[in-house]
Amino acid sequence: MTPTTPIRREALTPTRREALVLGAAALLTPRLARAATPATLQLSWLHSVQFAGSYIAQSRGYWGDAGLDVTLLPGGPNAPVEPPVVAGTALVGISAADYTAAAVNQGAPFRIIGVAMQKNPFAIASLAANPVADPRDLIGRRIGMALANMPVLEALCALNDVDIAGIEVVPTQYDAAPLVQGQVDCLLCWATDLPVAMRMQGIDSTVMLLADHGYAVHSQTYIATQDSLANRRADLVALMKGEIRGWGDYHAGPEAAANLTVQMFPDAGLDLETQKLQAERQVPLMFSDLTDAQGFGWFTDDTVAANIETLALLGKPVSADLWDRSILEEVYGAG
Amino acid sequence: MTDPRALRLEGVAKRFGDGAGAIQAVAPCDVAIARGTTTALVGPSGCGKSTLLRMIAGLEAPTDGGILFGGETPDTLRRRAGLAMAFQDAALLPWLRLRGNVALGRKLARRVPDAAADDALIRLVGLAGFERRRPAELSGGMRQRAAIARALAGDPDLLLLDEPFGAVDELTRERLNAELAPLWDARGTTTLLVTHSVIEAVRLSDRVLVFSPRPARVVADIAVPLARPRHSSAALADLCEAVRAALRG
Amino acid sequence: MIRMPRVVVWAALLLGWEVFARLTADGFVIAAPTEIAQYVWRNTGLLWRATGVTGWVALQGFVWGNLAGVMLALAAVLIPRAERGLLTLALLAFCLPLVATGPILRVLYGPGQGPQVTLAALSVVYTTFLSVLVGLRAVPQSWLDLARSYGRGPVTLLALVRLPAALPYLVAGLQIAAPAAFLGAMVGEFTGAERGLGVLTVRALRGLDLPATWAVALLAAALSMAAFAGIGALGRRLSLAPPEILLAAPDDARGRAGASIQGIAAVAVALAVWQGAMDAFDLPRFFARRPGDVWDYLVTAPEAGAHRANLLAALGETLTVALPGYGAGLLLGAGLAALLTLAPPLAALVLPVSVALRSIPIIATAPLIVWALGRGAAGSITVVAVMIFFPTLVACLHGLARAPRPLMDLFDSYDAGPLRRLWGVQLPAMLPAFFASARMAVPAAILAVTTAEWLATGRGIGALMATVASTSDYAMLWSAIAVIGLAALATHAGVAALERAVLRRTSPEQLAG
Numbered sequence A: 001m002t003p004t005t006p007i008r009r010e011a012l013t014p015t016r017r018e019a020l021v022l023g024a025a026a027l028l029t030p031r032l033a034r035a036a037t038p039a040t041l042q043l044s045w046l047h048s049v050q051f052a053g054s055y056i057a058q059s060r061g062y063w064g065d066a067g068l069d070v071t072l073l074p075g076g077p078n079a080p081v082e083p084p085v086v087a088g089t090a091l092v093g094i095s096a097a098d099y100t101a102a103a104v105n106q107g108a109p110f111r112i113i114g115v116a117m118q119k120n121p122f123a124i125a126s127l128a129a130n131p132v133a134d135p136r137d138l139i140g141r142r143i144g145m146a147l148a149n150m151p152v153l154e155a156l157c158a159l160n161d162v163d164i165a166g167i168e169v170v171p172t173q174y175d176a177a178p179l180v181q182g183q184v185d186c187l188l189c190w191a192t193d194l195p196v197a198m199r200m201q202g203i204d205s206t207v208m209l210l211a212d213h214g215y216a217v218h219s220q221t222y223i224a225t226q227d228s229l230a231n232r233r234a235d236l237v238a239l240m241k242g243e244i245r246g247w248g249d250y251h252a253g254p255e256a257a258a259n260l261t262v263q264m265f266p267d268a269g270l271d272l273e274t275q276k277l278q279a280e281r282q283v284p285l286m287f288s289d290l291t292d293a294q295g296f297g298w299f300t301d302d303t304v305a306a307n308i309e310t311l312a313l314l315g316k317p318v319s320a321d322l323w324d325r326s327i328l329e330e331v332y333g334a335g
Numbered sequence B: 001m002t003d004p005r006a007l008r009l010e011g012v013a014k015r016f017g018d019g020a021g022a023i024q025a026v027a028p029c030d031v032a033i034a035r036g037t038t039t040a041l042v043g044p045s046g047c048g049k050s051t052l053l054r055m056i057a058g059l060e061a062p063t064d065g066g067i068l069f070g071g072e073t074p075d076t077l078r079r080r081a082g083l084a085m086a087f088q089d090a091a092l093l094p095w096l097r098l099r100g101n102v103a104l105g106r107k108l109a110r111r112v113p114d115a116a117a118d119d120a121l122i123r124l125v126g127l128a129g130f131e132r133r134r135p136a137e138l139s140g141g142m143r144q145r146a147a148i149a150r151a152l153a154g155d156p157d158l159l160l161l162d163e164p165f166g167a168v169d170e171l172t173r174e175r176l177n178a179e180l181a182p183l184w185d186a187r188g189t190t191t192l193l194v195t196h197s198v199i200e201a202v203r204l205s206d207r208v209l210v211f212s213p214r215p216a217r218v219v220a221d222i223a224v225p226l227a228r229p230r231h232s233s234a235a236l237a238d239l240c241e242a243v244r245a246a247l248r249g
Numbered sequence C: 001m002i003r004m005p006r007v008v009v010w011a012a013l014l015l016g017w018e019v020f021a022r023l024t025a026d027g028f029v030i031a032a033p034t035e036i037a038q039y040v041w042r043n044t045g046l047l048w049r050a051t052g053v054t055g056w057v058a059l060q061g062f063v064w065g066n067l068a069g070v071m072l073a074l075a076a077v078l079i080p081r082a083e084r085g086l087l088t089l090a091l092l093a094f095c096l097p098l099v100a101t102g103p104i105l106r107v108l109y110g111p112g113q114g115p116q117v118t119l120a121a122l123s124v125v126y127t128t129f130l131s132v133l134v135g136l137r138a139v140p141q142s143w144l145d146l147a148r149s150y151g152r153g154p155v156t157l158l159a160l161v162r163l164p165a166a167l168p169y170l171v172a173g174l175q176i177a178a179p180a181a182f183l184g185a186m187v188g189e190f191t192g193a194e195r196g197l198g199v200l201t202v203r204a205l206r207g208l209d210l211p212a213t214w215a216v217a218l219l220a221a222a223l224s225m226a227a228f229a230g231i232g233a234l235g236r237r238l239s240l241a242p243p244e245i246l247l248a249a250p251d252d253a254r255g256r257a258g259a260s261i262q263g264i265a266a267v268a269v270a271l272a273v274w275q276g277a278m279d280a281f282d283l284p285r286f287f288a289r290r291p292g293d294v295w296d297y298l299v300t301a302p303e304a305g306a307h308r309a310n311l312l313a314a315l316g317e318t319l320t321v322a323l324p325g326y327g328a329g330l331l332l333g334a335g336l337a338a339l340l341t342l343a344p345p346l347a348a349l350v351l352p353v354s355v356a357l358r359s360i361p362i363i364a365t366a367p368l369i370v371w372a373l374g375r376g377a378a379g380s381i382t383v384v385a386v387m388i389f390f391p392t393l394v395a396c397l398h399g400l401a402r403a404p405r406p407l408m409d410l411f412d413s414y415d416a417g418p419l420r421r422l423w424g425v426q427l428p429a430m431l432p433a434f435f436a437s438a439r440m441a442v443p444a445a446i447l448a449v450t451t452a453e454w455l456a457t458g459r460g461i462g463a464l465m466a467t468v469a470s471t472s473d474y475a476m477l478w479s480a481i482a483v484i485g486l487a488a489l490a491t492h493a494g495v496a497a498l499e500r501a502v503l504r505r506t507s508p509e510q511l512a513g
Ligand SMILES: Nc1ncnc2c1ncn2[C@@H]1O[C@H](COP(=O)(O)OP(=O)(O)OP(=O)(O)O)[C@@H](O)[C@H]1O
Pocket: B016, B017, B023, B024, B025, B044, B045, B046, B047, B048, B049, B050, B051, B052, B088, B214, C249, C250
């Protein structure tokens, strides 16, 4: 039993003192944990509240309870998730269905074993004074985006009968400056980062979630290799167990999760208010009627079918085999 | 002239480049120089004296002919540090102090370090008090004297001096001549000295070789059978005149 | 003329900056000094810790990278036959883009600072190698003769003559390396790090947090400047000897045929290292494609024609920006060096700005350049020029300072004036350093263009690599890397040929041995 157990039982309350205790626990836990199987979880970006469920799982010993000693590996602008998972450096990676599909088409032996973001966070952000609220509003507008994301725009246009020729694409760096400087009218970005940054700078933006316009692509998916699924099942189950408990706590109190994140990573340069807003905004992407009914991370044949359709539009044809629910079934079946 | 220990040049010639732009620097040349003697090489500027010296030092390969010193080729001689050369431009290393530059001669010759001997050499060339100066802080003539000290430091069997006193004033030159000649006489060093000063050539050497304009060939071979120390004398003046006459051609 | 006190000048500059920043606040490009100060004040602890982390990584990379660079240069001088091979390998290692090295290093090292240190080291090896190589060769014939006349071999020559002679050039190399190592450490954090100035940069850019972006950039710049100045001061403390006239006999014995055979051998070695290293570390083929995979992809596969067309079109676009940017960067570097020689007081302004531009990640400076110059050719060419002019400036400054004293005196004795002296003595003396920097700039220019393409124009190989990396199309990624490597080698060979033609007349000692 780890010293974090008493805290674990308590309701998650967003007081500063709590958060401090949690932070301290986070620092101590890895060292005090019992001899457990080591496993690495490769995150898809720098530490932030985007992965707060994992931080909760770690700080409260949820993985330790399940006999796993998890190392969280941060991502970054030049840290793709797929290579460490293929190489076995990481047991599980946080990817997205489109990235995973592309990798699988290039020969990577991946399976999606859980879905953290039921709704894809891709959005089109525009200034409130010059809003893009509907895909049709894109006509005649300049959109700033990475050219790598062209297929996303093409899929959106195809799904909504918009002639892509009417849109001017401006290749931009991934930040909000081109929009606020007026170099473009809108940006293709995540609903949970650049719009949040603009809000914190006092700039109102209109955010059109692609998921609300037929773009069905699972995001923040948990991927593992077929080899791990065959040979490290117990570890995968334990890891997902911890994730599910962590994200369950997150759902109960996103603000406390933001506090914990900032406490755990004092050197990451995180701004608490920004993290709180991001935590709040990602809740509707991660939790839905489906997860309320079946549990966090779940996916159904229907959601998979919708994904396959969108992925085909993205030029990444996949079959339903890409998704493997057996780990989730084991977690939830075992209660 | 058949002493096997002598320095023998047989048909040594040097041509730079080939084709139309080729320069014949040294014409085929046969010379034998007795061991332990001092020989002065004089000749017009650009005739090929330095080139000849560099060939003897093994720094330049002759295009023709062969060189032997005591039966050794310049290369073997070099490898056992049997020769030392003082260069026309002194070639002191600018980051070393005077003492370091002199010690370098011993070091390069793989001799054991001997600071006292180095200092003695520095005194000998009249640079006492400048041991801790860098070459940039020395005058042109002082640098040349340092180069001579460095060449002597290695205690060579064959000493090649390329205009070692070119930038040294007349009086110092005479003093150096007076002090250096006994030194290499005593050590039994075989010395080749390139100089533009006829009087110096006669005063210092046992033999003067006079070269023609390029390509260098020996036009006069004048023995200097005078006892040392050589003060100004009628015999000395006669010999000088003979050398000058040969130079004029 | 009334001389204004320094404080007044600085105060006026700061005030101007403040006003300009406030006026352009809507653009979110320039942070005001007061905002930056405020950010620093509030986040002192954070900045301090991040600086510690990144600084330590940079220092380790600096040490290892320079050590490797010096060793390579020594090897090249001791084994002249190996020079071309070593040069090729160092050049290719320098060309490797982060999109390819990042994941590989992360997989090799796992969590921790290994990748950052390696990337910091990789970013200095090549420049130091070239600087030191030039220095080891900047030796007059008579010094070589001196050692040879005692029958001493290349090792003694190296220890007693070449190494001390190379010291000033090493100082130049280290000065070039200091900001590069810092930048390498920051960019290394993009491969997945928990803390450091690179992490803070990414965070600040995404958060539209200008004061933070500027604070971190200024901090990185200030540290690099301190290192730059410190190394320079150390160099002066060593009271490096004033230069000699370097007269060496011309050497035209080496034929072109020999050179091209060596070049082919070098490429073969590079391919073997590529294959061998990946096999040795058992890197999965999925992301670590071997030369054979690239060959398949570009030559034998059914769609090889399409792959090739795609790649060559991108390469063409890249080269149309890279070449003008390369020329502009070289001219800028050499021009500034000449300017600073004519008007030394300007150095106080030019050098800090130059060091800053070299030490701040391009993702932080590119928005500013794009904002000022737009996304067209002007912007991209400027990005390239900005990224490569610094090594040229430093190398040329040192080269200009190597002008032989007697020649300077000669010109002064005719009261020739600074311009004539520059033209007659200093510029020729600078040529070896200039050409060395022109060679350094080849891979740097390619890296710069690909970065600009990724960030601003969305064209060319840079955009292609970003796209294929995000879709795990590693076959195309490695093909792009191979093509970039070949382009760099070809350009490098061109520059080297020009260099030989010029230096044969001005600095033959550089071509010997
Ligand atoms: N490396 C070289 N390449 C081509 N020509 C050379 C080379 N070295 C010397 N020469 C030429 O050979 C000739 C002889 O040169 P050398 O230096 O031997 O003359 P020198 O007799 O020592 O003249 P000085 O008394 O002026 O020193 C000159 O015409 C010179 O131009």
